[in-house]
Amino acid sequence: MDKKLTTKKKVFVAMSGGVDSSVVAGLMKEAGHDVVGVTMCFSISHPESKKPSCCGVDGIQDAKRAAQILDIPHYVLDFAKDINDHIIDNFTSEYLSGRTPNPCVQCNQHLKFGSLYHKVMGMGADALATGHYGKIEYHEKTRNYQLKKAKDTRKDQSYFLYSMKRETLPRVLFPLGNMTKQEVREQARCFGLDAVAEKPESQDICFVPDGGYQKFLENRLGKEIFQPGPYKNEKGEVVGEHKGIAYYTIGQRERLGIALGKPVYVYKIEKETNTVYVGPESMLYSSGLVASNFNPVSIDVPTQPLDISVRIRYNAPEVSGTLTYLENGRVSVIFQEPQKSVTPGQSVVFYDGDVVLAGATIDEPIQ
Numbered sequence: 001m002d003k004k005l006t007t008k009k010k011v012f013v014a015m016s017g018g019v020d021s022s023v024v025a026g027l028m029k030e031a032g033h034d035v036v037g038v039t040m041c042f043s044i045s046h047p048e049s050k051k052p053s054c055c056g057v058d059g060i061q062d063a064k065r066a067a068q069i070l071d072i073p074h075y076v077l078d079f080a081k082d083i084n085d086h087i088i089d090n091f092t093s094e095y096l097s098g099r100t101p102n103p104c105v106q107c108n109q110h111l112k113f114g115s116l117y118h119k120v121m122g123m124g125a126d127a128l129a130t131g132h133y134g135k136i137e138y139h140e141k142t143r144n145y146q147l148k149k150a151k152d153t154r155k156d157q158s159y160f161l162y163s164m165k166r167e168t169l170p171r172v173l174f175p176l177g178n179m180t181k182q183e184v185r186e187q188a189r190c191f192g193l194d195a196v197a198e199k200p201e202s203q204d205i206c207f208v209p210d211g212g213y214q215k216f217l218e219n220r221l222g223k224e225i226f227q228p229g230p231y232k233n234e235k236g237e238v239v240g241e242h243k244g245i246a247y248y249t250i251g252q253r254e255r256l257g258i259a260l261g262k263p264v265y266v267y268k269i270e271k272e273t274n275t276v277y278v279g280p281e282s283m284l285y286s287s288g289l290v291a292s293n294f295n296p297v298s299i300d301v302p303t304q305p306l307d308i309s310v311r312i313r314y315n316a317p318e319v320s321g322t323l324t325y326l327e328n329g330r331v332s333v334i335f336q337e338p339q340k341s342v343t344p345g346q347s348v349v350f351y352d353g354d355v356v357l358a359g360a361t362i363d364e365p366i367q
Contacts, residue, residue, distance in 0.1 A: 017062030020131030098269030099345030162359030
């Protein structure tokens with residue numbers, strides 16, 4: 001049994017209205033805890049979207065219904081300012097800087113395990129439970145809690161959770177860490193939560209409608225933010241004109257609007273000169289990277305180079321590399337073998353087996 005669950009606790013459950021968080025609320029009540037459901041309201045609405053949002057009006061109503069079925073109190077908390085200040089502003093500024101942000105990582109850091117965590121602790125919580133697929137386990141040897149991968153590797157969300165502050169781990173619960181998605185859906189039916197048992201997954205970025213992030217940026221900031229500029233090849237020669245750096249990401253091949261007689265890929269975006277560099281696939285490979293905002297969620301800051309497994313994007317395989325702490329939250333990573341499409345703005349996460357050691361935000365590749 002989890003060291004944190006040996007006695008009855010006042011557990012606040014972050015309920016999005018989806019099947020995962022609804023089942024977490026049921027599991028916490030079944031375990032005998034004093035359970036309170038809370039839903040974060042961001043004042044976001046996409047009435048024409050085909051996919052459910054984790055934080056829209058429908059989600060709030062589904063969470064409220066689930067709480068009624070489980071017979072637990074439920075509160076809706078306003079975090080509209082928080083998502084604008086910490087997530088959406090960062091999202092827009094990153095794209096305008098030629099970087100590719102990861103808002104789910106930012107949301108976990110600043111909202112779920114930042115603003116919400118501190119809010120519920122102020123309301124008397126002993127713990128905050130969420131429907132994330134990950135694990136937090138106590139390590140007897142180091143006498144510290146560690147963030148770990150979930151049992152269901154297809155649903156594992158540890159990549160997005162590395163930004164959690166280490167001091168929050170003892171009071172955060174991930175009850176789904178040892179369950180598969182199918183088991184969660186079956187458990188929902190056992191709890192009488194038929195309305196959410198087969199609910200589809202929520203959309204990837206809750207504040208971006210089906211039209212895509214470019215349309216979102218245009219609606220929020222105006223078309224004038226997209227300033228055309230030069231495409232240049234690996235020799236520095238101008239080979240065309242792009243529509244604005246926010247339209248592109250590292251590794252992109254489609255929708256470039258240029259025909260050079262051979263496949264080319266975006267391998268560098270330079271904000272200072274408003275230039276998008278394109279070249280052959282070989283230009284995408286890097287021997288390493290430099291990253292900032294290093295967060296050692298399960299370890300101390302390393303004083304010596306550390307051999308680790310590295311993941312440079314959510315759907316990328318782990319690869320071997322060496323991590324070196326530089327200074328002021330900056331780290332360098334050298335890969336055992338060159339890696340493709342190292343993307344500034346994305347997260348790099350470091351593992352030792354199933355333990356999430358740390359993570360950081362990619363600043364630049366090392367060629």
